[in-house]
Amino acid sequence: MTARMLINGAAADRVPARDRGLAYGDGLFESIRFVGTVAPLWSRHMQRLSESCERLRIPAPDTAQLWREALEVIRDMPQAVVRITVTRGVGERGYALPVSPQPMRVVAAFAPPKVADSAHVQGVRMRVCDLRLAEQPRLAGMKHLNRLEQVLARAEWDDEAIAEGVLCDSHGRVISATMANLFAVVDGVLLTPALDRCGVAGVARAEVLAACPQAQVGELTLDALLGASEVFLSSSVRGILPVQSLDDRAYAPGVLTRRLQLHWHNLGFSMEQDG
Template structure:
């Protein structure tokens, strides 16, 4: 499937060479799963986008306008991922903010990723990445355009049997996977790493935390993660994925993972996310 794309509401496939999103990564994006013209986590995406635009001092797009454009690019598609990208727009050379920014808005639809049914049933294999995430509280939680850390982390392996990698910060604290948030059941308690220093606060993570008020958010070290009885990943695009193995350790999908997969299905997503 070729991408369907609108730039500032018009059909196009190119942005200005001086757009600050290209020059400096000065912008944000959301990847939103659509099923039959419905996006079950739309409100969570719009909340994160709006809050992040405010933090970066980028004028936020109108969610109603974004919805119309998302429906336009997904028309006729039973399954799609819509990427909404917002940059500060075209600007002169230099880091200083434009006096009157004119943001660039890109709304594009793509085919959903291919994920085997067996991954949802049996789980995925993971490894521990060598790359350490830099800490920057001013950017923590946002899905800003600079994903170079994730690109370099993913470049650490080319084994197609390994689906994901664990990312840690400079102090060795577990933060996330390269493309998903991470949850673990340790000593009977559901834990997910705090993201106040680095990492992306995913919308699926927010949904899991809302569905599991007993979950704890805090520090998670690698030894504790390796000793977990249950590990799963959360992604707004891929859903709830059990972890089958992490390095030499093996795990079985647990009752909580299955419960949250059912919750995901009840939101309006299919159990299989491969489109």
């Protein structure tokens, strides 16, 4: 059977107990959607991984090697999500950085999540989370390994009809969903929250911003979101999802959402592949 997980290039499914990623969340990860052997957003993922490694002072892995390992773990899978995890590696106790770090890389393949056709057509239901994201500009934008805020936010509901939750910062400004970035059309302007204080700058978000140069990045209040004419989520794994409702506020998928769904399809993804 083909290995579905490689650790430092070798088939394995366990990491050392003294790895700093396990001990301190000292690392990063990328979740990359593959269609066959094609990953339409690969270059964006690699750019974010490289930039984040530089910010955390972790030696970045070789992207050509990551590509070869990704192709190995997805062999014979028509659809897959490849998670690439990079940690600072094994270290002594304490927070001090190792003098000569030996980063660990984990490349693993999983079946993509099932997303109902109705989610792409009619949209998803959301709620506003009680949890507030802490602000830390030195970590903002990165997909670092500490996802406890998202874990606790997602634990706030168990209603299967609710697909996502809106996360705000400590000042009540909208930042994102728990697993996706968020866009809203407010007074005719496409707006997405600034992520210089907290939140993850998704690669799908970057793709939407490149496709819509008129979009603005800035502050988005909850009142403005509730008054928006169109709201959608962007995710490199799930694509472009319209928002059908946020608590008691109902929305309808708009023209811009449909245009971006078509753009997503033209990149090499399709709604049928998600279901």
